[in-house]
Amino acid sequence: MTEDTRIAHGLGLDPVAADWPALRDEDAERVLQHYPQLGALREMDWHSPRPFSAAARVHAQHATVIVKRHHRLVREASWLEEEHAFVRHLHSRGAPVVAPLRTLDGRSALTLDDWTYEVLPIAPGHDLYRDALSWTPFLSLPHARSAGSALAALHRAAADYSAGQRQTPVLLANLRLFSQADPLAAIDAELANRPALAAYLANQDWRRTLNELHLPYHRVLYPMLARQPSLWTHNDWHASNLLWQADRADAEVASVLDFGLSDRTFALFDLATAIERNCVPWLDLDSGGKASADLDAVDALLAGYEHVHPLGRDQLQTLAVLLPLVHADFALSEIDYFEGVVGSRPSADIAYHAFLIGHSQWFDDAEGARLLAHIRRLAQART
Known part of the structure; x- marks a missing residue:
């Protein structure tokens, strides 16, 4: 990897060239000038493979931190501060998160030229899923159960957070x-406000497709939504965004990372996202597989969640109807990002055909129906 090029996780199985150049020593040195408590740069020894930003582990004179850089089209400082305010609230409630560091003038999001930076302490725990792609499964059922418990505990910590929805226009899950x-x-x-998305969809028969695939679920879900208490949620609850207390199959969650997709939604949205991200091996579809849902992992995740926050029949029924739609808004946001910010029509095509459409089609097929029927059976078993 050269100074200016890094490899990132793409939308499939193969690594791709990252959308954004790697952080260089001079980038880190310039950022550290605004955090004199950290001291001078010593070295950078790891670059994140995550696709939507550039991040590196930076060893400074007095501490080791993560420096993360976003293009301002993706995250202006004020947009990133919305995320940071939520993390600080969770931290104040004892959640296992690390609050972003502040500059001398009190900011936690730093603007330098076309970039927005954040600096994060190193979170405690073992990064057992550091190289895992999205939609890859838990390594063990105890991991799934602990992830469920940690999610419910995070929801409790978020219960009294009163901020409205985020203003960030792209790459949010809600x-x-x-x-x-x-x-x-x-x-x-x-x-009207998203010209890149409008330009992309102008070439697709999206109204007919969404009417056939998505709206049958929406018609059932819509009256249920009024019963869902509003809540700020993580919205990217995957094992790779969790650190673990030990390098063991029975390890419990030690830290929660990456609130980049967080927004005000509701608890079941976050739980549905956790099931979709961790319990369906979507990448199997790229190699012609069936993407069979891991129902044991679903049960373990739900059992962990219910250990902290029990779910009733209505909530489980809502979860089953929500699952085929939980990805839809974010898929549209990804299309907007790839078409309008990155300028990658091939990636926008994958986000549209494989993610927005392909995932919904899966729920209409045998494997998706099996997952939804399983959750409905769990609901029916409740008194």
């Missing part, structure tokens, strides 16, 4: 569009 009475009309209205 249900803003598919929580509307008419999602197609909501998307149409949104396109």
